Amino acid sequence: MGKTILFTGGGTAGHVMVNLALIPKFREDGWEIIYIGSENGIEKSLVTDLEGVTYYSVSTGKLRRYFDWNNFKDPFKVLKGIFQAYRLIRKHKPNLIFSKGGFVSVPVVLGGWLNRVPVVIHESDITPGLANKIAIPFATKVCTTFPETTRHFDKEKAKYVGAIIRDELKKGDAERGRALCGFNREKPVILIMGGSLGSRILNQVVRKNLDSLLARFQVVHLCGKGQVDDTLQKPGYCQFEYLSEPLADVLNMADFVVSRAGSNAIFEFLSLNKPMLLIPLSKAASRGDQILNARSFEKMGYAQVLMEEDLSDETFLEQIDRLLENKDVYREKMSKNSPEQSMNEVIQLIKLTARSY
Template sequence: MNKKIMLTGGGSAGHVTVNIALIPKLKERGWSIGYIGSHNGIERELLSQVENVPYFPISTGKLRRYFDWNNFKDPFKVLKGTFEAYHLIKKEKPSIVFSKGGFVSVPVIVAAWLNGVPTIIHESDITPGLANKIAMPFATKICVTFPETLPHVNEQKGIYVGAVVREELKQGSADKGRKHCQFEKGKPVLLVMGGSLGSKRINDALRANLQTLLADFQIVHICGKGNIDPKFAAEKGYKQFEYVHEELPHIMAMADIVLSRAGSNSIFEFLTLKKPMLLIPLSKGASRGDQILNARSFKKSGYADVLMEEELTNDSLREAIYQLYRNKANYIENMTRSQATDALHTLLSLIEETSKQ
C-alpha cells in the first residue's frame, strides 16, 4: 500500500498543532508526509521547524460572513488554489488527505475529491467553522472534538474522537519552566495566553493589574506577535514572550492556573494537564461565537470559570483570577474525573482504515 499522506490546515496555530502532533506518530507507522498550506500563513512558520515534511504552498482566500471588498477577489484565489492543489495531489499521489480546517484546507479537500483521494476532516469546535462547512460535503470522514458537534454533521460521516493533545506537552518539567523564566519555587505561577495572535484587551487588563498580581503570583505572559511591552521587561516575576515553541511543555507544567482565550485545542491541552482555567472567549462581534460555546461547555463540566469579554474590566479580571486560584482544587478534582479519550490513537487508526477505501 502507498503510505503517503498530505496534511493541511492553517490560518491559526490551532489549525496546525494537531497536524504537528500527528506527524511523529505517522512517521513511526511508516507514512511519508507532505503538508499543503498557504504562502504566508502561520502554518508555514510552524512547519519550518518540522524535519522531513515537504511544504507545498498554494493560493488561498478568506471566505467571510461579512461584507468586505476582498469577498469579490478571494473566490478567484480559492479557485486558483483548487487548481494548484489538484495538480499537486495528482503529482504526489497521496493515499489520503487529513485536514484540520482553516480556509487553505477548502481547495485541498475539493482537489482531493476531484482526484478520488479519501479525506478526513477534524473539527475542533462545537459548531463547524465556515471553511469546514464548505469542505464537509467533499470529505470521506468528519471527526469531532465535542459530542455536541455530531448533530451538525452528516451522520454517515461523523465520528466522535475527542481532542488530540500533543504528546510532548505531557513531558514538561516545572523545574525547567522556572529556570527558563527565572522564577522562584514556591510562589504560584499564572500563565496567560491570548491565542496565537495575542489579545490586546487581555494584555492591557493584565498589565493594568500587574503590580497587585505580582504580590501573589509569578506571571508568564504569552502575549502574541508584536505585543511585548518593553516597559515591563525588567519587572521581577513577570516574563513576556511573543510565542513559545520548545519551552511550552515546561511553562505549562509549572503553571498553577491559566488565563486564556477559549480555542478548542488550547483548552483541551489545559484539561489534559489539569490546569484550572479562566476563559475569556472571543466575543460574537469578533468571531462566529465558537469560543463562547467551548467556554460554556467547559464551565458546565466544572473545568473552567468564564469571564465574557463584554464584562472584562481591570477590576473584573483581577477578581476572577483570585477567585480561580481560591477554587483551584475543585477544578482539578473535576478535571481528574473527565472521560478524556485517546483521540490520537483513534485518529491514526482511522487514517489507516480510510486510506484503504
C-alpha cells in the same frame, strides 16, 4: 509500497496543533508525510522544520461573513489555490488527506476531491467554522471533539473522537520553564494566553493590573505576534509572542491559566489538569464558537468563564481570586478526564479510510 498522508490546516495555531500531534505517529509508522499550508501563515513556521515532512504552500483567500472589498478578489485566490493543490495532489498521490481547517484547507480539500482522494476533517469546536462548512460536503469523514457537534452532520459521515493532545505536552519540565522565564518557586505561576494571534483586550487588562498580579503570582504572558511590550520589564513577568517547543515546559510550570477559549488550547490545559479562567472571544469579534466551548467546559466543572463584555479591572481580579480559591475542585474534576483514547481512534479511522479507497 509505502503510504502517503497529506496534512493541511492553518491560519492560527489551533488549526495546526492536532496535525502536529498526529505527524510523529505516522512518521514512526513509515508513512511519507506532505503538508500543504499558506505562504505566510503560522503553519509554515511550525511545520517546515519538522523532520520527514515536505511543506508546500498554495494561494488562499480569507472567507468572511462580513462586507470587505477583498471579498471580490479572494475567491480568485481560492481558485488559484485549488488548481495548485490539485496539481500537487495529482503528483504525490496521497492515500488520504487530513484537514484541520482554516482557510488554507478549503482549496486542499477541493483539490483532493477532484483527485478522488479520501478526506478526513477534524472539527475542534462545538459548531463548525466557515472553512469547514464549505469543505465538509467534499469530505469522506468528519471527526468531532465535542459529542454535540455530530448533530450538524450526516450520521454516516460524523464520528465523535474527543480531543487529540500532543504527546510532548506531557513531557514538559517545570524546571526548564522556570529557567526560561527566570522564575523561582516562591510564588505560583499564572500563564496568560491570548492565542497565536494575540488578544489586545486581554493584553491590556493584564498589563493594567500587572502590579496586582505580581504581588501574588509570577506571570508568563503569551501576547501574540507583534504584541510584546518591551517597556514592561518587571521581576516575575515574562513575555513571549508565542511558544512552540518550550510551551510544554511553561505549561508544566504553570499553576493556573487565563486564556481565550479556542478548543485545542483548552483541551490541552484540561489534559494537564490546569485550573483555567476562560475569556472567550465575543460574538462581535467571532461566530461565537469560543463562547460555546467555554460554556461547555464550565458546565463540566473544568473552568471558570468571564465574558468579554463583563471584563473589567475589577471583574478580572475577582475571577483570579475565585480561581485560586477553587483550584482543588477544578483539579479533581479534570483528573477524571482521559484523552489518550482519542489519538488512537483518529489514527485507526485514518488508516481504515485510506485502505477503503
